[in-house]
Amino acid sequence: MTVETVLQAASLADYGFKNIPVMKQLALILQSGNSSLGKSGMLVSMSDSSMAFKNHGIPEETILGAIEEGKKFFALPTETKFEYDSRKSPNFKGYGGLLSGNNDPENRGDLHEGFDIGPENSHSSKKSAMSGANVWPTAVAPNFRERVLSYYDAAVSFGRTLFPLFAIALDLPEDFFDDKTQETAAIMRVLHYPPQTGPHDDRVLGIGAHTDFECFTILWQEPNIDALQVLNAKNEWVKATPIPGTLVINIGDQLARWTNDVFKSTVHRAINRTGVERYSMPLFFGVDYNVELKAIPSCISAERPPKYEVITAGEHVKARLEVTYGK
Ligand SMILES: O=C(O)CCC(=O)C(=O)O
Numbered sequence: 001m002t003v004e005t006v007l008q009a010a011s012l013a014d015y016g017f018k019n020i021p022v023m024k025q026l027a028l029i030l031q032s033g034n035s036s037l038g039k040s041g042m043l044v045s046m047s048d049s050s051m052a053f054k055n056h057g058i059p060e061e062t063i064l065g066a067i068e069e070g071k072k073f074f075a076l077p078t079e080t081k082f083e084y085d086s087r088k089s090p091n092f093k094g095y096g097g098l099l100s101g102n103n104d105p106e107n108r109g110d111l112h113e114g115f116d117i118g119p120e121n122s123h124s125s126k127k128s129a130m131s132g133a134n135v136w137p138t139a140v141a142p143n144f145r146e147r148v149l150s151y152y153d154a155a156v157s158f159g160r161t162l163f164p165l166f167a168i169a170l171d172l173p174e175d176f177f178d179d180k181t182q183e184t185a186a187i188m189r190v191l192h193y194p195p196q197t198g199p200h201d202d203r204v205l206g207i208g209a210h211t212d213f214e215c216f217t218i219l220w221q222e223p224n225i226d227a228l229q230v231l232n233a234k235n236e237w238v239k240a241t242p243i244p245g246t247l248v249i250n251i252g253d254q255l256a257r258w259t260n261d262v263f264k265s266t267v268h269r270a271i272n273r274t275g276v277e278r279y280s281m282p283l284f285f286g287v288d289y290n291v292e293l294k295a296i297p298s299c300i301s302a303e304r305p306p307k308y309e310v311i312t313a314g315e316h317v318k319a320r321l322e323v324t325y326g327k
């Protein structure tokens with residue numbers, strides 16, 4: 001499906017298209033083929049705040065290498081996995097078991113397990129709310145660090161090409177985010193969702209309804225497994241069916257804060273009722289943890305007063321992690 005088709009057909013009617021001018025501009029930039037501003041044919045589908053990108057330049061084997069390491073780790077005995085418990089880490093790096101997090105306060109817990117990593121060189125000279133090292137399970141999964149980092153680095157490089165697009169779509173200078181994204185404040189998770197078939201508790205999903213905390217999320221999801229759903233502007237859950245060879249881009253809270261909700265965070269959830277194991281890999285790319293999230297002037301007016309208090313990106317991410325993982 002081309003972007004134009006989506007703009008004309010499904011999205012406008014089905015998704016409500018909350019941010020038409022901004023998102024249309026983003027689509028046009030991406031279609032233009034101007035090499036410094038994104039590649040032609042990159043965007044394959046677009047809803048109000050969720051997009052699918054092809055031609056992202058990340059080799060399939062890099063993606064599958066990281067997933068394979070995740071699969072090997074998750075197959076280890078529970079007590080071995082909990083040696084890397086993220087709740088022992090000051091900044092939530094490492095392993096989180098089934099039901100250890102809860103993204104939707106209305107629910108009882110998220111039925112997935114995951115392994116969380118962040119930037120390897122965490123610029124320890126600059127202290128922030130999210131300072132702290134990664135946790136690596138090298139003793140039990142010798143290739144995990146190398147292969148997971150290989151995807152992390154590739155996804156971060158791709159993510160860096162998206163910041164100028166968002167800046168231009170918002171009528172900001174192309175380099176607006178450059179000085180705010182020097183330290184790679186990106187958290188990545190390798191996730192495993194066991195199948196939920198048979199009788200189930202409606203308040204236990206794979207991951208409950210939530211928004212992501214950073215500027216945008218780059219999400220790889222397992223092909224042929226429908227689990228991810230996005231809330232549209234009419235408050236209906238719509239399937240974000242995996243499109244082979246693409247990465248999903250969802251908008252997160254930091255962009256909502258920068259734009260005073262001109263960009264709205266994508267509300268999403270995942271439920272695996274397919275009968276087979278599901279794996280996914282989100283990378284949440286935000287601005288540096290010491291940068292203040294302050295609405296850009298063009299998004300503030302008398303009719304649209306600032307909606308959010310000004311806090312640093314690190315304080316925002318840490319507060320959300322504490323609520324989700326109960327620390
Ligand atoms: O697994 C998915 O498709 C979504 C994961 C997610 O929303 C998250 O980790 O924040």
Ligand SMILES: [Fe+2]
Pocket residue numbers: 210211212268282
């Ligand atoms: Fe999410």
